[in-house]
Amino acid sequence: MTPLLQVKGLTQRYGARIGCADVSFDLYPGEVMGIVGESGSGKSTLLNCLAGHLEADAGEVIFDTRVDGPRDVRAMSEPERRMLARTDWAFVHQNPRDGLRMGVSAGGNVGERLMAVGARHYGDIRGQALDWLDRVEIAADRIDDRPTAFSGGMQQRLQIARNLVTGPRLVFMDEPTGGLDVSVQARLLDLLRGLVREMGLSAVIVTHDLAVVRLLAHRLMVMKSGHVVEAGLTDQVLDDPQHGYTQLLVSSVLQA
């Protein structure tokens, strides 16, 4: 089977400081990869390099495109990359404000990606928006409200709906449960797990919260100072950590 995403030797520096160094992994269709580490470990840099928000210094990010098969995203033209970003890819930001248009209604937020790829039937767009609001458990009568009137958890669910409406194959998530109350987090995680399974999504999830990866990720990479120090199946890494740093990470959670 061809991996959906192959990452080879991805490196990004900020001057003398290392953002992420020589990161390589494969992600297969339907697989969820978790990246954990403390803040400053390079996990967000890595995610932004993968998603093309940051220009990496070296390495390859090969995506199995629908039409042309595996292609290095970094070698694509900007229009191609942007097209990918609004069709087959999705990006869920930690802060929903970064991923939503706060001045546009919930329906408009969900409909934007559809319109960006050519949807021109208002009724259909609205129908799909309603369907997606339902799937992320937002009441239909909120469709014309702006996200400013929503709670943090609702905003995050709306962001997820907006991202998934075009049926992407690969989702990047940056601390999707960060900044939410524990009870709200649990509901969101439940929802995400359902959607990932149902849609057969592949995802790369960056988080500092081991509970998130335990629930969502099949595989795990642990990062420290820009380097991947340990990688493997999630349960294996969490239950039998080999690297000292991973052991520390796991034990600190257990103590907490």
Added chain:
Amino acid sequence: MSDYNFAYLDEQTKRMIRRAILKALAVPGYQVPFASREMPMPYGWGTGGVQVSAACLVPEDRLKVIDQGADDTTNAVSIRRFFERTAGVATTGRTRDATLIQTRHRIPEEPLTRDQILVYQVPIPEPLRFLEPRETETRKMHSLEEYGLVHVKLYEDIARHGQIATSYAYPVKVEGRYVMDPSPIPKFDNPKLESAAVQLFGAGREQRIYALPPHCKVVSLDFEDHPFVPSKADHACDLCGSDTSYLDEVIVDDAGGRMFVCSDTDYCEGRREAGHLGRLAASGPSAPGQEDAA
């Protein structure tokens, strides 16, 4: 005014503007940056249109200038007089007699021909400006053809008002590529953008020229189930009786009494001369009145 060159601008400048016009015609709907000059009239009062007209005019031309469809509004008078003084060209109020028409906010009712040039005055050339204030961003959106946001605006209109609530400066897509602001013409005029004439758009303050070559495809943006409707007041002209022309509403007394008259004054006069009479017209063709505005 013999101190100034023909049509005010020096030949170097006119050549620069003509190059921009040619580029604009070659890439319909694309906004070509040009080094707009400071004109002896304020920015926002037609400096872009005036520069484009100045670059196109030749001594044999016959010029018509309209503002809100009328030849006799003050700014139209002022611009017409500017070219009378600096270019010495003949002027006319008759649409069919004009070789070059400079306009603000209207397209004449009478279809234009291949021998005519229509020059629009444009305040804000960027159709995405009120969705995204940054020029660096909007240029990128055009170059990558990222126009989803324009439809989001239309979607929001329908969600809130039940219909698309843009009544003028209604965005169009040109030849399936560039989204373009047709200048603040009422959307009633949008279908006339597909024309036999050359149409040039000049924005002086914003330093942009864009164009529609003859018979170029111009589609007003809409949804399949909320199609574009070129609307007007649901009346006939009270002077000439036309029920197909764009109408101005005029308040005629203190009690709020009102009447509707053609915005295109030449069209209205032509119809009256041909014997068409509206609800409030005196019997027989009448010359327009001579009341002073001052």
Added chain:
Amino acid sequence: MYVAVKGGERAIENAHAWLAEERRGDPAVPELSVAQIREQMALAVNRVMAEGSLYDPDLAALAIKQARGDLIEAVFLIRAYRTTLPRFGSSLPVETAQMRCDRRISATFKDAPGGQVLGPTFDYTHRLLDFKLAAEGDVAPAPQAAPQAGPVPHITDFLNRDGLIQTEEQSEEAPPDLTRQPLEFPANRALRLQSLTRGDEGFVLGLAYSTQRGYARNHAFVGELRIGRVAVEMEVPELGFAIQIGEVELTECETVNQFSGSKTEPAQFTRGYGLVFGQTERKAISMALVDRALRWRELGEDNLGAAAQDEEFVLSHCDNIQATGFLEHIKLPHYVDFQSELELVRRLRAEAEAAREAAE
């Protein structure tokens, strides 16, 4: 019966005649001469030259007279006239170190080679209305001193010699010309300075003030402010060498701003620069502060989202001729657009009304 309003042409002529009469004012009061404005309203003349981008005190004075003292209108007249002038070439850069200074002060050093020269400043006047000026009378001549000979080195040069202030890179590149090329972003520093020097004094002042109040604060001192005359030289191809073609009065301001640096880069002060036609020091200082704020990227500072840091915002809005034209164009008839909005609002109201009735 209703008749369409005609006679725009005559209305315009009448308005112009009335304007001319108002411009003259009471004929019993003697008329102002252009020379009087040039000599006695010199700071207004300077502002019009600076923002009009044309160094000609007589034309600026004429423009002020024609504009009835409305300085933005006067700038507009000068700009429109300037468009019609042929361009013969560009001068060599002026040497402000060779300036014959009428005024030269530094806030960063108590004294400096060449000394502090207050010059003809309002700075320490008490702002009390001087009713003596209401009566006409001669002014006693001010005390004289022999002018200093030789160049007056810049105070920032002393700092530069010790590496205490960031060095500006020399460039032989011809600067772009704002009046001959469309403004495109990103703009380099030469273009930003060009835009600021002809920008509206009030706008640039307001932005500079905002940086002082914490919107992208850059902690400026006036390193040096100098006002005086410099020679303008031009290379004439036929001659093969530069000749002096005239002299202009300039105000130059160099600010010394907060230092940058890190563990690896030694700390250094940074600079802002202002250079404006005529005696226009409020403008020159403002310009230097805004210039400094706009340099955040090259100096490795954070974008704090302040207006004065936003090149596109500053450059797109600092020109008062563009601003005033667009602002005032809303006086022009818009009734075609308004009519289309009117129809729309009526239709929306009617539909809402119908929906309400249907619901009841």
